[in-house]
Amino acid sequence: MQAGIAVGNLASAIGITTEDAALVADLKVGSEDAFAILIAQYHQPLYSLIARSLNDPVDAADITQEVFIKVFRSIRGFNGESSLRTWLYRIALHEASNQRRWWSRHKKQEITIDSPCESEEDGSTFSIASTLADSGDSPYDYAAQAEVRERVEMALRQLPEAFRNVVILREIEGFAYEEIAEILNINLGTVKSRLTRGRSALRALLLAARTEEVNGSASSSVMRTSKGAVTQ
Amino acid sequence: MISRDCIRIRACFSDYLDGAVSGQQMQEIASHLGACDGCERDFQDLRAMQQSLARLKPAKAPADLGMKLRLAISHEQAARRSSWIDKVSIKWENAVRPMLLQVSAGFAGSVVLVGSIMLLLGMVAAPEPVMANDEPLGAMTSPHYLYSATSPQAIVTGRDSAIVVEAYVNANGRVYDYNIVSGPEDPAVQTQIVNQLLLSVFEPARVFGSPVRSRVVITFSGISVRG
Numbered sequence: 001m002q003a004g005i006a007v008g009n010l011a012s013a014i015g016i017t018t019e020d021a022a023l024v025a026d027l028k029v030g031s032e033d034a035f036a037i038l039i040a041q042y043h044q045p046l047y048s049l050i051a052r053s054l055n056d057p058v059d060a061a062d063i064t065q066e067v068f069i070k071v072f073r074s075i076r077g078f079n080g081e082s083s084l085r086t087w088l089y090r091i092a093l094h095e096a097s098n099q100r101r102w103w104s105r106h107k108k109q110e111i112t113i114d115s116p117c118e119s120e121e122d123g124s125t126f127s128i129a130s131t132l133a134d135s136g137d138s139p140y141d142y143a144a145q146a147e148v149r150e151r152v153e154m155a156l157r158q159l160p161e162a163f164r165n166v167v168i169l170r171e172i173e174g175f176a177y178e179e180i181a182e183i184l185n186i187n188l189g190t191v192k193s194r195l196t197r198g199r200s201a202l203r204a205l206l207l208a209a210r211t212e213e214v215n216g217s218a219s220s221s222v223m224r225t226s227k228g229a230v231t232q
Numbered sequence: 233m234i235s236r237d238c239i240r241i242r243a244c245f246s247d248y249l250d251g252a253v254s255g256q257q258m259q260e261i262a263s264h265l266g267a268c269d270g271c272e273r274d275f276q277d278l279r280a281m282q283q284s285l286a287r288l289k290p291a292k293a294p295a296d297l298g299m300k301l302r303l304a305i306s307h308e309q310a311a312r313r314s315s316w317i318d319k320v321s322i323k324w325e326n327a328v329r330p331m332l333l334q335v336s337a338g339f340a341g342s343v344v345l346v347g348s349i350m351l352l353l354g355m356v357a358a359p360e361p362v363m364a365n366d367e368p369l370g371a372m373t374s375p376h377y378l379y380s381a382t383s384p385q386a387i388v389t390g391r392d393s394a395i396v397v398e399a400y401v402n403a404n405g406r407v408y409d410y411n412i413v414s415g416p417e418d419p420a421v422q423t424q425i426v427n428q429l430l431l432s433v434f435e436p437a438r439v440f441g442s443p444v445r446s447r448v449v450i451t452f453s454g455i456s457v458r459g
Contacts, residue, residue, distance in 0.1 A: 051291035171285035196246035
């Protein structure tokens with residue numbers, strides 16, 4: 001099954017499909033219907049990708065609009081060497097990257113790619129597997145899962161851009177290595193290395209968040225206990 | 233303390249998660265994980281993280297985003313169309329329109345000037361005379377000798393006197409009959425005359441430019457006398 005998906009992804013990475021070719025031909029002549037189809041098909045996944053890629057997801061709608069306008073302006077230059085999806089994701093990530101640069105200049109300094117990530121060799125015996133695992137479907141579990149998702153989203157946002165893009169494209173969007181290489185215009189080896197380092201960094205961030213959370217709750221319980229002792 | 237094996241195996245975790253390792257590597261990693269608790273825990277962490285990433289729902293786009301995008305594309309299309317029309321109209325306004333009055337005035341002036349010149353020339357100039365090379369009415373031309381198919385040979389005869397022959401020339405300039413007006417009439421001489429005439433080519437007589445049959449009088453004066 002996974003192999004089948006991988007082969008499909010690889011095929012789409014190699015070239016444009018027949019359906020895409022017909023759509024692209026219509027887009028090139030400026031058909032409004034074709035653009036309506038394109039928007040219906042891609043606005044949600046592109047928005048999601050951009051929202052995750054940006055530091056501030058509030059800007060995601062505006063960036064998505066800029067992406068589609070860019071597509072409208074440059075569709076005549078699309079030569080079909082890559083799939084339409086790959087091409088769209090490349091534009092989306094490029095626009096998101098521009099926005100991030102603007103954001104980092106004006107709002108906040110990003111974590112650089114070379115900044116040392118919290119190493120897994122920190123001697124901690126803490127495991128995140130137990131806290132990230134799907135434990136059930138009760139309302140409590142549902143709330144816990146929502147909390148886990150929030151924690152993962154937060155950690156993802158703290159990841160350096162180069163790692164974050166590769167991790168999102170691979171783990172969330174399900175692209176093959178070859179497609180990621182094409183979208184980000186990097187070679188296959190770099191994709192694998194960034195994915196390895198991105199996963200490690202994300203794991204370290206999740207561990208750190210979890211440790212912080214446990215320490216926070218422990219100190220608050222100590223405070224509650226000491227407060228109780230004082231009252232007595 | 234982490235062993236070198238653990239470091240090497242952990243470096244392959246990412247590929248192992250994606251199933252991007254060879255069968256041998258896969259077996260090696262699996263057996264190491266079975267034996268090393270630390271690596272097993274780390275790998276389970278990575279797998280749990282991968283699963284939680286895969287479970288992340290797509291960030292929900294605003295409900296009206298699709299409509300806004302379509303509207304933005306429509307505006308772009310309108311802008312593209314109007315920009316083309318604008319370009320033409322700006323060129324017209326800036327380049328052609330300011331010159332339009334001058335160009336029109338110039339053209340009208342040229343028409344008036346050329347017309348006036350033509351009119352003056354027509355009124356003042358003398359009517360064209362009859363051309364000298366016109367064919368005059370009733371003009372007729374007589375035939376005349378052009379050349380002979382062979383080099384002319386002297387007619388051998390017994391008397392030293394000129395021979396006058398009346399030759400009938402057709403519209404093609406060839407002799408079709410003859411009559412000896414004066415001179416010896418013996419068969420030998422006649423044969424020589426016939427040969428000379430048959431090989432001669434004439435410019436035919438013309439009436440109003442058309443070739444017609446005619447007569448021509450020929451005198452053979454170069455006579456070779458036998459004996």
